Amino acid sequence: MELAGLLSYGIFFVTLVGIYGLLALGLNVQWGYAGMLNIGVAAFFTVGAYTSAILTTAPSSGHLGGFALPFPIGFAAAMFLSGLMALGIGLITLRLRSDYLAIATIGIAEIIRLTLKNETWLTGGVRGLANIPRPLQGWLPGYDALLYMALVLALVALVYWANERAWRSPWGRVLRAIRENEAAARAMGKNSLSFRLQAFVLGAVVMGLAGALYAHFVRFISPEAFNPLFATFLVWVMLIAGGSGNNRGALLGAFVIWIVWSATEIMVTRLPEDLVTRAGALRVLLIGILLQVILLLRPQGILPEKPPRPARRE
Amino acid sequence: MELLQLLIYGVVLGGVIALGAIGVSLTFGILGFANFSHGDLMSAGAYIALVFFTMLSWPLWIALPIAMIGTAALAIVIDRSLYRLFRGRHTVILLISSFGVALILRSLIQIVWGPDTITYQMGIQLPYRVSGIRIRPDQVTILLCCVALVIAVHLFLQRTKMGKAMRAMADNPNLARLSGIDTERVIVWTWLLGGILAGAAGVFLGLDTRLHPEMGWTLLLPIFAAVILGGIGKPYGAIVGGFVIGIAQEMSVLFLPASYKPAVAFAILVVMLIIRPTGLFAGRSTV
Numbered sequence: 001m002e003l004a005g006l007l008s009y010g011i012f013f014v015t016l017v018g019i020y021g022l023l024a025l026g027l028n029v030q031w032g033y034a035g036m037l038n039i040g041v042a043a044f045f046t047v048g049a050y051t052s053a054i055l056t057t058a059p060s061s062g063h064l065g066g067f068a069l070p071f072p073i074g075f076a077a078a079m080f081l082s083g084l085m086a087l088g089i090g091l092i093t094l095r096l097r098s099d100y101l102a103i104a105t106i107g108i109a110e111i112i113r114l115t116l117k118n119e120t121w122l123t124g125g126v127r128g129l130a131n132i133p134r135p136l137q138g139w140l141p142g143y144d145a146l147l148y149m150a151l152v153l154a155l156v157a158l159v160y161w162a163n164e165r166a167w168r169s170p171w172g173r174v175l176r177a178i179r180e181n182e183a184a185a186r187a188m189g190k191n192s193l194s195f196r197l198q199a200f201v202l203g204a205v206v207m208g209l210a211g212a213l214y215a216h217f218v219r220f221i222s223p224e225a226f227n228p229l230f231a232t233f234l235v236w237v238m239l240i241a242g243g244s245g246n247n248r249g250a251l252l253g254a255f256v257i258w259i260v261w262s263a264t265e266i267m268v269t270r271l272p273e274d275l276v277t278r279a280g281a282l283r284v285l286l287i288g289i290l291l292q293v294i295l296l297l298r299p300q301g302i303l304p305e306k307p308p309r310p311a312r313r314e
Numbered sequence: 315m316e317l318l319q320l321l322i323y324g325v326v327l328g329g330v331i332a333l334g335a336i337g338v339s340l341t342f343g344i345l346g347f348a349n350f351s352h353g354d355l356m357s358a359g360a361y362i363a364l365v366f367f368t369m370l371s372w373p374l375w376i377a378l379p380i381a382m383i384g385t386a387a388l389a390i391v392i393d394r395s396l397y398r399l400f401r402g403r404h405t406v407i408l409l410i411s412s413f414g415v416a417l418i419l420r421s422l423i424q425i426v427w428g429p430d431t432i433t434y435q436m437g438i439q440l441p442y443r444v445s446g447i448r449i450r451p452d453q454v455t456i457l458l459c460c461v462a463l464v465i466a467v468h469l470f471l472q473r474t475k476m477g478k479a480m481r482a483m484a485d486n487p488n489l490a491r492l493s494g495i496d497t498e499r500v501i502v503w504t505w506l507l508g509g510i511l512a513g514a515a516g517v518f519l520g521l522d523t524r525l526h527p528e529m530g531w532t533l534l535l536p537i538f539a540a541v542i543l544g545g546i547g548k549p550y551g552a553i554v555g556g557f558v559i560g561i562a563q564e565m566s567v568l569f570l571p572a573s574y575k576p577a578v579a580f581a582i583l584v585v586m587l588i589i590r591p592t593g594l595f596a597g598r599s600t601v
Binding site: 035037039092093096098099100102103104106107108110111114117118229233236240278280281282284285287288289291292295296299 | 342347348350396399400403405406407409410411413414415417418420421422424425428429527534535538542571573574576577579580583584587588591
């Protein structure tokens, strides 16, 4: 490969890792901090992507809008709607044990998938949504991809910083307390439902942001790309492999698992022609086995969760 | 008339959901986790039957039991080789593991049989017509088999010692353990029963519609809805829940586009979680 090709692949790779890193950071707040099972990561990711895409794209006959609004409005709306959906689901299920939340999130992912496919007026259906603009285009001619990567990385850094702050704050401590022993946390006078709800919504907001970034990055979205299984499952494997409860672990997991995932792609493209249609399944199989191995041998992940160091009193 | 027709379709679908839901409800009650791989276990059953029924063209009454036993064996192997290792850890880990198992099973099916839809038998079956109501011979078979299996499950749960132990454990695992029930044996039997019924449900689903690697997964949401409707750990509740969800899904085409059938299960699920999360028959506590 030419150096330029390598470089542009590198930019593509880092941008996608950044987007998956955001998803893993969002899930870390929900699962790592508060122990909430969200098996519908794809739903929040999808809502974010479609919301921002519909709002910022130029008018088109293929789907609702577009409204050609500025990017910040698209991003804000993506985060808002994603969070709103989490609020609805959370209000219904968070007072119940975590299995119910898992089942309900599967349900919401299914509803979103059906809507994507069937409501052609809204989403363009299977034909998808094309010509999504990308922010920061033409600011530095020739460096569009690089600039976008910088934007993604800056947002990853921002969310990472916020997550770390939250981890060390009393708020994070209450979430961990609820995760470990809800009865004890309640006995201390903490409103566990409210804390859980906050963490669930905040995690979903980050996932919505990741969705918006993804839509503006690939610039064409269709239901294919939002296969609930891939999106949700990969993010889970990333977080568990990296280390749930550890933000650095979440980012490291996104990086490592994306390398593994890309490597399996290269591996299976070497297969004979007639097997290629089944190659996708082989990749999922490998990742599925990897998850079981991690759960059995190193459930704490590469970078295990560490309680924050107590603040030093001067 | 149309109402009666939809009711029949609903009962057929409800039977399939009920068979799946019994297994999910029992494993949920006994092992304490929502098994996300149960739908794909059903798919496995359907594809095992494909080998004997379609490829070897053996009769259904031989292919069906083989698929049921094969699926049960698969369920037990998964439990022995994987889930057993997670006992004693938090049950949430089991749920995540089962989510991974679901994907492993599905991709194995895709690798072996390919990603396309397959039918058991080519050609169109002429439906029986009884005063304007149409029902296909396959659907009659499914209904009769479902009824037979539900009766068999009832007799097993009521008349055998293992059945009673299973109900006791699904109701209250700790109390069951204290009264000297060999829990590991009950767990194996639970997977056996759940696997047999899942295998049958998969074959019936394949007979009623078509085979596809995602066929079982798409039925998982209605199955969970049925389990919660009936109360977790309540096999009889799961049967009732299955039929309610099946009938509601088919009836919904009267006022919803047919592609939104799974949304009906979700709507019922949400309503149940809000007003009565323990289920109609007061299953396990929900916190």
